[in-house]
Amino acid sequence: MGKRKLTIQQQRRIRERRRDGGSPSPAEMAADRALGPEREGVVITRYGSQADVLPPDFSADDQPQRCHIRANLTDLVTGDRIVWREGHDTGVIERARTRQTIMARPDKQGRSRPVAANVDRIAVVIAPEPRPHASLIDRYLVAAETQGIRPLIILNKVDLLTGPDAGHLKALLDTYAELDYEVLRVSARNGDGMGPLFAYLADHTSVLVGQSGVGKSTLVNILCPGAAATVGSLSEQAAKGRHTTTSATLYAMPNGGRLIDSPGIREFGLWHLDTRAVAEGFVEFRPVLGGCRFRDCRHLDEPGCAVLEAAARGQIQARRLASYQHIVRELLDH
Ligand SMILES: Nc1nc2c(ncn2[C@@H]2O[C@H](COP(=O)(O)OP(=O)(O)O)[C@@H](O)[C@H]2O)c(=O)[nH]1
Ligand SMILES: [Mg+2]
Ligand SMILES: [Zn+2]
Numbered sequence: 001m002g003k004r005k006l007t008i009q010q011q012r013r014i015r016e017r018r019r020d021g022g023s024p025s026p027a028e029m030a031a032d033r034a035l036g037p038e039r040e041g042v043v044i045t046r047y048g049s050q051a052d053v054l055p056p057d058f059s060a061d062d063q064p065q066r067c068h069i070r071a072n073l074t075d076l077v078t079g080d081r082i083v084w085r086e087g088h089d090t091g092v093i094e095r096a097r098t099r100q101t102i103m104a105r106p107d108k109q110g111r112s113r114p115v116a117a118n119v120d121r122i123a124v125v126i127a128p129e130p131r132p133h134a135s136l137i138d139r140y141l142v143a144a145e146t147q148g149i150r151p152l153i154i155l156n157k158v159d160l161l162t163g164p165d166a167g168h169l170k171a172l173l174d175t176y177a178e179l180d181y182e183v184l185r186v187s188a189r190n191g192d193g194m195g196p197l198f199a200y201l202a203d204h205t206s207v208l209v210g211q212s213g214v215g216k217s218t219l220v221n222i223l224c225p226g227a228a229a230t231v232g233s234l235s236e237q238a239a240k241g242r243h244t245t246t247s248a249t250l251y252a253m254p255n256g257g258r259l260i261d262s263p264g265i266r267e268f269g270l271w272h273l274d275t276r277a278v279a280e281g282f283v284e285f286r287p288v289l290g291g292c293r294f295r296d297c298r299h300l301d302e303p304g305c306a307v308l309e310a311a312a313r314g315q316i317q318a319r320r321l322a323s324y325q326h327i328v329r330e331l332l333d334h
Pocket of ligand 1: 158187213217
């Protein structure tokens with residue numbers, strides 16, 4: 001094979017990319033020759049038509065390669081598995097592998113925008129300060145459950161746990177423990193409980209969700225030594241006001257775990273769900289969901305509702321039912 005000739009495979013690849021199916025131009029052939037062989041990779045961060053890429057088994061010290069994204073791969077996001085080819089300066093992402101999961105948020109027009117792919121652990125972070133809203137926790141739990149992911153609850157800032165707040169918070173967390181949610185108590189400040197958290201996230205791709213100020217970025221920086229997530233509410237507010245699309249980043253934990261830090265993950269919620277999916281997301285509703293008199297029961301005030309009856313018997317916590325009804329009423333209002 002001559003030095004200046006493309007392999008049949010390279011020619012086919014170039015032809016496939018061209019809308020008219022014509023032969024590759026000399027410039028296209030030259031560009032293709034400058035690229036390395038196809039490799040498996042993962043998207044670290046997306047920047048418009050480019051993305052930073054690393055091999056799937058990357059570690060914290062590896063420098064990502066900037067790659068052009070082929071025009072047909074419009075919705076690639078952080079965490080996506082891809083096939084790419086190294087270049088001198090800029091590489092190319094050729095193909096996307098099938099996703100296992102996708103987390104999305106609404107854009108300004110209310111359309112679903114993917115933000116993170118292949119996440120298989122979602123941790124809801126709360127703290128004594130800012131005070132947790134139980135209904136917000138429920139929202140995150142439901143959003144995770146509907147992805148088929150059993151979420152973990154992290155109580156961060158246990159170093160601040162004193163006085164009457166401690167009892168209030170314990171009662172709240174007990175209600176989740178009753179529902180079989182794993183609850184880990186940690187302090188990013190003094191390192192308490194970080195060992196079990198590391199272990200829980202090992203070999204998984206995780207995201208931390210939760211209110212601003214609970215310590216998500218601080219935790220990311222401890223869990224992933226190479227990360228430089230911005231800590232502090234001021235910078236977060238500044239980022240929010242800038243209206244730029246803040247991009248998610250995939251970081252490596254030393255134990256093989258991966259963590260996606262996404263400023264937009266706060267909006268990760270329920271806006272795209274129907275009432276049936278929300279009810280399914282309340283795990284304790286599941287055993288009775290088939291038992292309502294009406295097949296399309298929304299469990300608000302319908303007669304013969306098995307969920308309302310279970311709540312009346314004390315089988316479903318009143319607070320969780322109220323939370324469910326609040327979410328559904330909001331969805332129905334849209
Ligand atoms: N006392 C205490 N403060 C913490 C802890 N973790 C984070 N913080 C502080 O909480 C504030 C918000 O943290 P940040 O990571 O930006 O929260 P995020 O908005 O959830 O990303 C910062 O001032 C952190 O220093 C902790 O475990 N204990
Ligand atoms: Mg943050
Ligand atoms: Zn019902």
